[in-house]
Amino acid sequence: MTSVLKRAARVAFTxxxxxxxxLAGLFSLRRGRKVWK
Amino acid sequence: xEILFWASVFVIAYVYVGYPALxxxxxxxxxxxxxxxxxxxxxxxxxxxxxxARNEAARLPGRVANLLDLPYExxxxxxxxxxxSTDQTRAALAEYCQRGAIRFIEVPAGGKPLALNxxxxxxxxxxxxxxxxxxxxxxxxLTALAANFADPAVGGxxxxxxxxxxxxxxxxxxxxGVGAYWKYEKWLRRQEGxxxxxxxxxxxxxxxxxxxxxxLPAETLLDDVLAxxxxxxxxxxxVFEEDATAExxxxxxxxxxxGRKRRTLAGNYQILAQEPRLLNPFANPVWLQYxxxxxxxxxxxxxxxxxxxxxAALAVSSWIYAAAFVVQAAFYxxxxxxxxxxxxxxxxxxxxxxxxxxxxxxxxx
Numbered sequence: 001m002t003s004v005l006k007r008a009a010r011v012a013f014t015x016x017x018x019x020x021x022x023l024a025g026l027f028s029l030r031r032g033r034k035v036w037k
Numbered sequence: 038x039e040i041l042f043w044a045s046v047f048v049i050a051y052v053y054v055g056y057p058a059l060x061x062x063x064x065x066x067x068x069x070x071x072x073x074x075x076x077x078x079x080x081x082x083x084x085x086x087x088x089x090a091r092n093e094a095a096r097l098p099g100r101v102a103n104l105l106d107l108p109y110e111x112x113x114x115x116x117x118x119x120x121x122s123t124d125q126t127r128a129a130l131a132e133y134c135q136r137g138a139i140r141f142i143e144v145p146a147g148g149k150p151l152a153l154n155x156x157x158x159x160x161x162x163x164x165x166x167x168x169x170x171x172x173x174x175x176x177x178x179l180t181a182l183a184a185n186f187a188d189p190a191v192g193g194x195x196x197x198x199x200x201x202x203x204x205x206x207x208x209x210x211x212x213x214g215v216g217a218y219w220k221y222e223k224w225l226r227r228q229e230g231x232x233x234x235x236x237x238x239x240x241x242x243x244x245x246x247x248x249x250x251x252x253l254p255a256e257t258l259l260d261d262v263l264a265x266x267x268x269x270x271x272x273x274x275x276v277f278e279e280d281a282t283a284e285x286x287x288x289x290x291x292x293x294x295x296g297r298k299r300r301t302l303a304g305n306y307q308i309l310a311q312e313p314r315l316l317n318p319f320a321n322p323v324w325l326q327y328x329x330x331x332x333x334x335x336x337x338x339x340x341x342x343x344x345x346x347x348x349a350a351l352a353v354s355s356w357i358y359a360a361a362f363v364v365q366a367a368f369y370x371x372x373x374x375x376x377x378x379x380x381x382x383x384x385x386x387x388x389x390x391x392x393x394x395x396x397x398x399x400x401x402x
Binding site for chain 1: 210213214217218291294295299300301303304307334335337338339341368369371372373374375378
């Protein structure tokens with residue numbers, strides 16, 4: 001796999017992870033889970 | 038179904054392309070420079086540096102040395118608040134306490150917001166400067182932050198957090214993505230500050246007039262958004278100061294970064310309940326920016342889900358929807374490969390923590 005493709009894959013994964021963390025954050029808040037510390 | 042598809046396209050395109058384009062045009066047409074006329078010798082505002090930490094004995098001596106070494110013409114005090122630390126924090130700072138270099142306050146473990154409240158209650162400076170244990174300020178950071186307060190409209194100033202991944206020096210498995218995102222995010226903040234005000238601050242390095250501080254509720258997740266935005270809602274300006282910099286390292290892998298993002302985004306939901314005025318265009322002077330930037334980020338994940346589902350359902354009806362589905366499938370496929378690379382290259386967490394223990398309380402950013 002070329003380095004460009006690897007880099008694109010890492011960036012795509014990071015973007016997906018960051019966006020879906022927003023959903024996880026909402027559910028954490030709703031369940032009253034500690035989301036820090 | 039088609040309406041849902043196009044609505045989600047609109048949300049994603051507006052948040053990531055339309056809003057930045059609007060900001061670029063807005064700053065070009067109506068940017069409002071900060072009047073940093075400077076302070077005469079002997080008249081620089083006094084500052085209180087407030088640092089809340091839990092179990093940071095290993096890092097605090099170096100961090101305090103960094104804060105003491107920074108050049109600044111005005112009077113400074115350093116207040117370290119230990120939030121229920123159970124390590125050797127007190128002993129680690131004993132030398133600094135004995136020679137009166139810092140004020141050390143111990144409070145029962147109650148979380149970062151309460152620790153900050155205790156630190157601010159003890160502060161006497163004109164300006165509060167907030168810092169975390171892990172980062173280091175570069176020379177000139179204090180002076181650059183304080184210079185903004187010569188402008189009577191400025192209530193707060195946020196510095197710039199530089200991550201090692203931005204210069205390609207990080208070993209993080211997600212350094213490429215985080216670096217690109219963080220540069221983009223800072224560009225937005227820079228434009229927002231130039232127009233009128235940023236929508237919060239960087240917790241690792243920001244300053245606020247002490248008179249504007251309001252005690253934080255104990256459950257606050259984003260103290261570095263709530264405190265500055267309260268100032269903005271009161272008519273003050275919070276600006277982005279790129280000459281005030283703090284250095285930090287990138288999260289080592291996706292799991293750590295996901296935890297940070299979960300906190301941040303949960304905080305973005307929470308703050309809407311804490312300060313409903315943020316959604317009121319008559320109360321919030323940066324309402325459009327807040328809606329476009331902060332609320333937009335909360336909507337995008339939902340829009341992405343809707344876009345994927347609707348384009349899959351509509352793919353057979355038109356080549357446009359089919360193409361949209363293929364592009365998304367390729368993107369998510371690429372993300373799966375990225376997840377594999379992240380898992381493959383992830384360092385054992387124990388090794389990373391020896392190099393960079395996680396800061397107590399909320400992470401910077």
